[in-house]
Amino acid sequence: MSAIPIIFGTESGNAEMVADDIAEALTDAGHDAEVVPMEDFEVADLPDHEVVVVITSTYGEGELPETTAPFHAALIEQEPDLSSVRFAAFGLGDSTYETYNNAISILQAELTRLGAAQIGETCRHDAASGLDLTIVATEWVDTIAGEL
Numbered sequence: 757m758s759a760i761p762i763i764f765g766t767e768s769g770n771a772e773m774v775a776d777d778i779a780e781a782l783t784d785a786g787h788d789a790e791v792v793p794m795e796d797f798e799v800a801d802l803p804d805h806e807v808v809v810v811i812t813s814t815y816g817e818g819e820l821p822e823t824t825a826p827f828h829a830a831l832i833e834q835e836p837d838l839s840s841v842r843f844a845a846f847g848l849g850d851s852t853y854e855t856y857n858n859a860i861s862i863l864q865a866e867l868t869r870l871g872a873a874q875i876g877e878t879c880r881h882d883a884a885s886g887l888d889l890t891i892v893a894t895e896w897v898d899t900i901a902g903e904l
Contacts (some may be wrong), residue, residue: 757768758781758788758805759788759789759790760787760788760789760790760805760807760808760809760904761773761789761790761792761797761805761808761809761812762775762778762779762782762789762790762791762792762808762809762811762817762845763792763793763794763797763808763809763810763827764791764792764793764794764810764811764812764823765788765793765794765795765811765812765813765820765821765823765824765825765827765859766812766821766823766824766851767813767814767821767822767823767880768813770848770889771812771821771848771888772791772793772811773812773890774811774846774848774867774881774889774890774893775791775809775811776791777889777890777893777894778809778811778835778846778893778896779791779801779825779899780819781893781897781898782809782897782901782904785897785898785901786835786837787901787904789809789859790795792879793823794812794823794826794827795823795826795827796826799827799830799834800834800836802836802841802872803837803838804807805837805839805840805841806842806874807842807844807875807904808841808843808844809841809842809843809844809845809846810843810844810845810846810860810863810864811845811846811847811848811860812824812848812859812863812869813847813848813849813858813859814847814848814849814853814855814857814858814859815859815874816843816852817854817855818853818854818855818858819858819859820859822862824859824863827863828863828866831866831867831870831890832864833872834867835871836872837869837871838867838870839863839871841867841871841872841873842872842873842874842903843865843872843873843875844865844873844874844875844876844904845860845864845866845867845874845878845879846860846879846881846893847859847860847861847879847880848860848877848881848883848889849880849881849882849883850882850883850884851882851883851884851885852884856880856882857880857882860878860880861878866885868884875900875904876896876899876900876903877899879892879893879896880900881890881893894901895904
């Protein structure tokens with residue numbers, strides 16, 4: 757089995773940090789994982805992976821981060837058949853904004869529209885909560901690791 761790609765889109769670097777935490781937690785759970793920036797991941801390669809972990813922050817007033825937007829645009833343009841792909845989704849946001857965690861919702865909807873099946877619940881970290889991002893990510897991995 758190939759490594760599970762953990763693809764992340766970020767504006768300030770927090771999604772990259774959580775991607776590393778998730779990779780470590782998956783490795784500890786017995787899975788091979790590889791962290792890949794979203795802008796370096798080819799959408800055409802998605803169907804080659806049985807499982808993908810998708811992470812993105814939400815930027816500004818609900819926008820996709822600069823590194824997430826091209827991936828999303830490629831999904832829309834290429835429309836790959838993702839019926840053989842399962843994905844887990846992790847979003848970063850701030851609940852003081854009306855569009856809290858909008859970016860992960862956008863990606864989740866597009867992946868599902870293209871036939872991918874979601875594993876577990878979408879984790880939505882809230883920066884306003886004060887909860888440690890690493891702890892939230894590790895606990896989330898515990899809930900999905902058995903489904904990978």
